[in-house]
Amino acid sequence: MTTRRSFLQQLSMGLAVPALSSPLNTLHTPKNEIDFSLEGDDFWDSVRDTFPLTKDRVYLNNGTFGPSPKPVSDALMNSMEKTNTTGEYGHTQKAREQLADFTGVDSSEISLTHNTTEGINIMTWGIPLEEEDEVIISLHEHVGNALPWLNRAKLHNIKLKPFEPADTQEANLEGLKALITPKTRVIALPHITCTTGLLFPIREVVELAKKHNIYTAIDGAHGPGTLDLDLKELGCDFYAGCCHKWMLGPAGSGFLYVKRELLDTLQAYHVGGYSDTGWDLYSDPPHLDGYVPTAHRYDYGTQSSPMYEAVRAAAAYHTSIGKEKIEKRVRELNQYLYDGLSELSSSLDILTPEESASRICMVTFKPHQWDYKKFAQTVSKEGYRIRIVPESNLDAIRISTHIYNSKEELDQFLHTVKSLI
Numbered sequence: 001m002t003t004r005r006s007f008l009q010q011l012s013m014g015l016a017v018p019a020l021s022s023p024l025n026t027l028h029t030p031k032n033e034i035d036f037s038l039e040g041d042d043f044w045d046s047v048r049d050t051f052p053l054t055k056d057r058v059y060l061n062n063g064t065f066g067p068s069p070k071p072v073s074d075a076l077m078n079s080m081e082k083t084n085t086t087g088e089y090g091h092t093q094k095a096r097e098q099l100a101d102f103t104g105v106d107s108s109e110i111s112l113t114h115n116t117t118e119g120i121n122i123m124t125w126g127i128p129l130e131e132e133d134e135v136i137i138s139l140h141e142h143v144g145n146a147l148p149w150l151n152r153a154k155l156h157n158i159k160l161k162p163f164e165p166a167d168t169q170e171a172n173l174e175g176l177k178a179l180i181t182p183k184t185r186v187i188a189l190p191h192i193t194c195t196t197g198l199l200f201p202i203r204e205v206v207e208l209a210k211k212h213n214i215y216t217a218i219d220g221a222h223g224p225g226t227l228d229l230d231l232k233e234l235g236c237d238f239y240a241g242c243c244h245k246w247m248l249g250p251a252g253s254g255f256l257y258v259k260r261e262l263l264d265t266l267q268a269y270h271v272g273g274y275s276d277t278g279w280d281l282y283s284d285p286p287h288l289d290g291y292v293p294t295a296h297r298y299d300y301g302t303q304s305s306p307m308y309e310a311v312r313a314a315a316a317y318h319t320s321i322g323k324e325k326i327e328k329r330v331r332e333l334n335q336y337l338y339d340g341l342s343e344l345s346s347s348l349d350i351l352t353p354e355e356s357a358s359r360i361c362m363v364t365f366k367p368h369q370w371d372y373k374k375f376a377q378t379v380s381k382e383g384y385r386i387r388i389v390p391e392s393n394l395d396a397i398r399i400s401t402h403i404y405n406s407k408e409e410l411d412q413f414l415h416t417v418k419s420l421i
């Protein structure tokens with residue numbers, strides 16, 4: 001096997017021609033199943049074969065949206081057909097159970113949402129806060145975590161205390177400690193930032209928060225499907241997860257975890273069918289008995305059965321490969337890309353932390369001689385789907401890699417970067 005270092009050495013000598021394993025411009029008909037008899041890169045090639053991703057474009061933007069493999073899109077289509085042929089629009093309890101299993105919690109602690117931002121809004125508004133209470137966030141928030149907290153700060157006069165994330169877990173914990181005051185009520189951090197892909201040490205953050213009676217409300221957009229996630233082990237109070245990024249479920253699917261003992265603390269502000277234990281408009285005065293004793297109180301009304309059947313299929317797809325195996329592969333590809341970009345460090349700056357515990361699935365860099373948007377446009381014309389990072393004044397390029405990506409694709413990408421900078 002060509003190692004990362006030797007491959008780039010050969011490239012610089014003009015000896016290696018990066019090529020994808022299949023001819024360019026071929027449409028790919030995805031396979032129904034992974035071949036579990038295979039090992040190593042052959043196994044991951046078989047995983048890739050279950051995705052409809054075309055081979056003329058290298059998809060490196062899973063941090064924004066994760067394409068679904070065939071078993072997931074089949075589940076969506078089949079359920080859609082069933083719903084339309086029978087008129088039975090179905091229930092979502094099985095999805096709650098499967099998501100609970102997938103994240104190591106109880107199904108009564110799972111609310112179904114349509115994206116991470118919805119879960120974040122439920123946490124942000126539901127946590128009891130008084131004027132002048134303090135909430136710690138980072139300066140590297142996605143709009144989906146920044147805006148709900150900014151909005152609550154604006155409307156309820158609470159105080160946000162944003163901090164600049166550091167490059168190591170230890171420094172981040174020290175930074176957090178320094179910000180805590182007797183008025184701190186919430187630490188509202190992302191598990192993994194959208195900017196540099198920094199992985200915060202949430203378990204340790206939770207331990208720190210507990211000592212000071214502080215709630216932990218985690219933006220988990222990038223946690224499920226990358227990490228071998230166990231929310232009980234993580235220990236946080238609330239976790240807004242996403243199913244349409246790294247879990248590879250359909251767009252518009254997510255979940256919110258609420259620790260069981262906090263169900264009556266996190267106020268349900270949006271309610272409707274299935275949220276309540278009874279209500280009566282004829283009584284005097286009209287009254288609402290209360291909320292169901294589960295996190296179902298936060299979601300209400302008709303839900304999309306096809307969507308959540310696909311979420312179940314996505315969880316099953318991950319479990320069939322093994323969450324631990326997926327985390328290992330995601331870390332391996334991340335390291336491969338990180339090492340490759342490091343070899344080009346005379347012409348670009350890597351903004352993602354070097355400490356391997358502080359990153360997992362994304363690498364962000366900034367070419368020295370380029371305007372980042374122009375660079376992104378040029379790379380895009382070469383056949384790569386990447387993301388720019390204007391957030392936090394970084395003006396950089398973000399590369400996400402998931403289980404369907406290959407080292408060949410990363411070599412090809414590194415070759416392109418090298419030829420441009």
Ligand SMILES: Cc1ncc(COP(=O)(O)O)c(C=O)c1O
Nearest residue numbers: 115116117142144190194221242
């Ligand atoms: C860290 C982070 N938080 C929140 C979001 C918002 O996610 P969603 O579109 O699922 O609401 C994103 C989206 O990329 C993100 O990267």
